[in-house]
Amino acid sequence: xxxxxxxxxxxxxxxxxxxxxxxxxxxxxxxxxxxxxxxxxxxxxxxxxxxxxxxxxxxxxxxxxxxxxxxxxxxxxxxxxxxxxxxxxxxxxxxxxxxxxxxxxxxxxxxxxxxxxxxxxxxxxxxxxxxxxxxxxxxxxxxxxxxxxxxxxxxxxxxxxxxxxxxxxxxxxxxxxxxxxxxxxxxxxxxxxxxxxxxxxxxxxxxxxxxxxxxxxxxxxxxxxxxxxxxxxxxxxxxxxxxxxxxxxxxxxxxxxxxxxxxxxxxxxxxxxxxxxxxxxxxxxxxxxxxxxxxxxxxxxxxxxxxxxxxxxxxxxxxxxxxxxxxxxxxxxxxxxxxxxxxxxxxxxxxxxxxxxxxxxxxxxxxxxxxxxxxxx
Numbered sequence: 001x002x003x004x005x006x007x008x009x010x011x012x013x014x015x016x017x018x019x020x021x022x023x024x025x026x027x028x029x030x031x032x033x034x035x036x037x038x039x040x041x042x043x044x045x046x047x048x049x050x051x052x053x054x055x056x057x058x059x060x061x062x063x064x065x066x067x068x069x070x071x072x073x074x075x076x077x078x079x080x081x082x083x084x085x086x087x088x089x090x091x092x093x094x095x096x097x098x099x100x101x102x103x104x105x106x107x108x109x110x111x112x113x114x115x116x117x118x119x120x121x122x123x124x125x126x127x128x129x130x131x132x133x134x135x136x137x138x139x140x141x142x143x144x145x146x147x148x149x150x151x152x153x154x155x156x157x158x159x160x161x162x163x164x165x166x167x168x169x170x171x172x173x174x175x176x177x178x179x180x181x182x183x184x185x186x187x188x189x190x191x192x193x194x195x196x197x198x199x200x201x202x203x204x205x206x207x208x209x210x211x212x213x214x215x216x217x218x219x220x221x222x223x224x225x226x227x228x229x230x231x232x233x234x235x236x237x238x239x240x241x242x243x244x245x246x247x248x249x250x251x252x253x254x255x256x257x258x259x260x261x262x263x264x265x266x267x268x269x270x271x272x273x274x275x276x277x278x279x280x281x282x283x284x285x286x287x288x289x290x291x292x293x294x295x296x297x298x299x300x301x302x303x304x305x306x307x308x309x310x311x312x313x314x315x316x317x318x319x320x321x322x323x324x325x326x327x328x329x330x331x332x333x334x335x336x337x338x339x340x341x342x343x344x345x346x347x348x349x350x351x352x353x354x355x356x357x358x359x360x361x362x363x364x365x366x367x368x369x370x371x372x373x374x375x376x377x
Contacts, residue, residue, distance in 0.1 A: 002361075008103060012025065012100065013090075014083070015028070015085060015086065016086050016091045017089065020126050021070075022070050022125050025099075026048045026069060026123065029099060036109070037110050038109075038110070039053045040055070041053070042142070045141060046133075046135030047125040047135055048069060049122070049123060049132070050069075051120050051121070051141070053120050054120075054121075056115060056116055059116060060114075060115075061374050061375060062148050062149075063117065063119050063370070063371050064147045064151070066124055066151070066328065067121075067122070067123055068095040069095065069099065070125060070127055072091070072349060075088050091355065092349050092353045093128065095127070097155060101363035101364055104364050105121060108368060109121075109371075115376065117374070127323070127325075130286045130324045133325060134324070137327055147332050149300075149333050149374060150333070151335060152325050152328075152337075154337075154338055154339070155348075156339065157341045157342060159338060159340030159343070161341065161356065162310065162311070163310070163313050164337055164340075165315050165338030166293075166305075166335075166337050168293055168295050169292060169293060170253050170290045171293045171315075171337075172288070172318060172323040172336070173290055173322060174252050174255055175249065175250070175287070176258060176262070176284060177248065177287075179248075179282070179285075180246040180247075180280065180281070181283070182198040182245070182246075183279040184196030184198050184241075184276070187240045188239065189238050189240045192240040196276070197241060198232065198244040199232060201278055202230065204272050209248065217318070220253065220257070222252060224251040224320065225248055230245070230246050231245045232245075250265075262284070288326060289326035291325045291326040291329050292330070294334055300373060301337050304370055305366065308366070310365070315338070319338075321348070323336065337366075339362060341355075
């Protein structure tokens with residue numbers, strides 16, 4: 001195991017930053033990579049993003065290897081020496097490990113003798129909010145690189161350590177979050193008839209929205225609607241409240257099913273709020289399009305895993321989590337694959353999760369082999 005990369009991984013873990021605020025993380029990455037003489041470093045892509053370019057002599061395919069800069073608003077439980085120094089923020093999705101793998105390609109690329117093509121190491125901001133990839137794709141400097149292929153990986157706790165998990169078509173779900181704000185009229189709790197209390201409307205909406213669920217992940221019209229936060233009034237027993245909020249996250253496989261689901265939710269909110277004489281507002285946010293893996297790219301991944309004797313797992317179903325890599329798959333030939341993080345590893349986003357360092361070597365081997373296969377030995 002490369003000690004320099006282990007040290008980088010632990011430094012990144014110790015100094016996490018939230019989505020849209022990853023400027024010190026980006027500086028740390030740039031400082032590390034500069035010693036390996038890239039052709040070009042493009043800073044401030046889509047916010048704090050960094051694109052590191054290695055350009056070889058002749059024109060040829062451009063391969064982008066993408067990872068994520070951001071951490072999560074989670075208090076870390078772990079007490080090891082490299083625990084987060086930024087209280088309330090921690091790398092609980094393994095982006096510190098993903099960055100380390102991609103940064104680890106720089107030394108190899110600086111000595112590579114490819115005759116043609118270009119490799120771009122993309123350190124993308126704001127994956128956790130679903131905003132980062134879309135902003136990168138609004139940047140002309142990135143678009144001018146004209147990628148032919150985009151690859152990424154994500155560690156997957158619950159899968160066998162170092163196994164490569166592949167899935168053609170939708171690798172991850174289309175995910176959207178929303179908030180319903182209901183406003184009525186406040187009154188004294190002894191005279192609720194003089195006000196408009198949204199409590200009954202909240203109860204009706206929860207049932208109505210639940211009726212849109214199809215939890216069978218094998219169906220094309222799979223739809224999972226999860227209530228994540230509900231707020232009604234305040235702890236004041238003399239007041240009949242005038243306000244309520246419902247927060248949901250919803251998941252489907254396709255964008256078409258998501259659009260249909262959004263229409264149903266809007267109609268339900270309109271019907272219930274009108275019935276109860278409430279003002280209603282819906283805010284939509286944190287949209288993650290499904291990562292739709294290109295079949296040629298999946299074949300590349302399968303080929304290099306087999307050539308390197310890495311266990312290959314064909315995942316039968318799409319994964320239900322959101323991953324904004326889907327923005328890249330909507331524009332370029334691309335694929336994201338899983339890297340098993342151990343069957344007994346704490347789950348992603350859990351407060352005691354820590355990226356397994358054993359995955360660094362496997363991730364490097366996979367990306368090096370993909371690049372070599374596309375650009376030629």
